[in-house]
Amino acid sequence: KQEVTQIPAALSVPEGENLVLNCSFTDSAIYNLQWFRQDPGKGLTSLLLIQSSQREQTSGRLNASLDKSSGRSTLYIAASQPGDSATYLCAVRIQGAQKLVFGQGTRLTINP
């Protein structure tokens, strides 16, 4: 059974810092890994999707990496801003299925 873990559960940093969020999964048989952002009371916004054959994806100040063999992904946020404060979730799509398995998320707070 696929399990996804995100560490840390919560993170608070001052504005301007670069930071890394971690995601690990137990079964490397995945189609892709997706990073989402969730604001309080809102749905999930897809940030980046990395296919199983890819090593990383970049969008603006965000960079996500994937090491499928070790079951790890990181989301790097450069020059953090208060507007980046949200919960970040990673999810893997299991091979042979459309199912997404989610981590519990990392609650990020950027302090001005």
Add this chain to the structure above:
Amino acid sequence: DAGVIQSPRHEVTEMGQEVTLRCKPISGHDYLFWYRQTMMRGLELLIYFNNNVPIDDSGMPEDRFSAKMPNASFSTLKIQPSEPRDSAVYFCASSFSITRDIRFQPQHFGDGTRLSIL
């Protein structure tokens, strides 16, 4: 292009009542998913459809839950009778089929329905 639309945004009802949640997927998407989010269990897949047909309902907690997709642009999740432990945020999401698009399209989520059962 409109995203996934869910209604209502909030629902508060008494235990034992029937609850119906609604979802309109993104036009052209052939997969639709229902998820439930709680503090204790995080985001869990309840059921998903492909071309309006239920494919995997193994996440549906019990017989009190049912989901339908009468056409490509509408789905419902029904709870009857509702119980306090059903209180959660219910999300609907949609995506393209993997076999149709080699880029493995992401899932797009609605804003959710916050359900409170008193």
